[in-house]
Amino acid sequence: MYSKKRIAVLISGRGSNLKSLIAACKDPSYPAEIEVVISNNPDAGGLDIARHERIHTHVIDHQPFGNDRKAHERQIDATLQAHNVSTVCLAGYMRLLTPFLISNWKGKMLNIHPSLLPLFPGLHTHRKALKAGMKVHGCTVHLVTEEVDAGPILGQAVIPILPNDTEETLADRLLEQEHLLYPRVLKNFIEQESPNPTIDALING
Numbered sequence: 001m002y003s004k005k006r007i008a009v010l011i012s013g014r015g016s017n018l019k020s021l022i023a024a025c026k027d028p029s030y031p032a033e034i035e036v037v038i039s040n041n042p043d044a045g046g047l048d049i050a051r052h053e054r055i056h057t058h059v060i061d062h063q064p065f066g067n068d069r070k071a072h073e074r075q076i077d078a079t080l081q082a083h084n085v086s087t088v089c090l091a092g093y094m095r096l097l098t099p100f101l102i103s104n105w106k107g108k109m110l111n112i113h114p115s116l117l118p119l120f121p122g123l124h125t126h127r128k129a130l131k132a133g134m135k136v137h138g139c140t141v142h143l144v145t146e147e148v149d150a151g152p153i154l155g156q157a158v159i160p161i162l163p164n165d166t167e168e169t170l171a172d173r174l175l176e177q178e179h180l181l182y183p184r185v186l187k188n189f190i191e192q193e194s195p196n197p198t199i200d201a202l203i204n205g
C-alpha cells in the first residue's frame with residue numbers, strides 16, 4: 001500500500017491526456033491523484049472535464065500579463081505550492097516556460113510530446129514525420145528542462161506510419177498511444193522516485 005502523490009496537470013486545450021490521467025488515478029492502486037488542474041486558456045475543454053470530476057481548477061490566463069511571462073509563471077507557481085503538489089504534468093500546455101518555473105520544478109515536471117524525441121521537437125510533429133518519409137512515428141514522455149522538448153526521456157510509444165496516413169489519421173492513432181503511455185510513465189516515475197511505503201507495507205513486507 002502506497003500513499004498517493006498529489007499531482008498537478010497543466011493544460012491549454014481539449015484535455016484528452018488529462019482525461020486519461022484522471023481515469024488512471026481512479027484506480028486505488030495508482031500512486032497519484034490529481035489535486036489541481038491549471039489552464040492558461042479560459043476556454044480549454046479540459047477544464048470542463050476536470051470540473052465534472054470535481055477536481056480543483058484554476059484559470060491563470062496569460063493574456064493580462066502581456067510579455068511578462070515570469071509574472072504569469074509566478075502565479076502558476078504559487079498555485080502549485082498552495083496545492084502542495086509533488087509533481088507537475090504538462091498535458092497539451094501550449095506556453096513556452098521560462099527558466100523560473102522550470103528550475104523551481106526541476107526533476108518534478110513531465111511533458112508529453114507527440115513525436116519520437118529527439119526527432120521533431122516543437123509544433124506540427126505529424127506533418128514533419130510524414131514529410132521526412134518516416135515509417136514509424138510515436139510519442140514521448142520526458143522531464144522538462146530549459147531546452148524545449150529535450151529533457152531526459154522517461155518513456156516512448158511507437159506506431160507504424162501507414163501508406164494512406166494523413167496528419168489527422170496519424171494524430172488520432174498516436175493519441176490513443178499517448179493516453180496509454182502517460183499514465184504508465186507517470187506511475188513508474190513516481191514509484192521509482194519515492195516508494196514511500198506505509199507502516200502496513202513495512203510490517204507486511
Ligand code: GRF
Nearest residue numbers: 014015016017092112113114
Ligand atoms: C497532445 O498531442 C500532446 O502530446 C501535445 O498536445 C496534445 C494535447 O492534447 N503536447 P490533449 O489536450 O491532451 O487532448
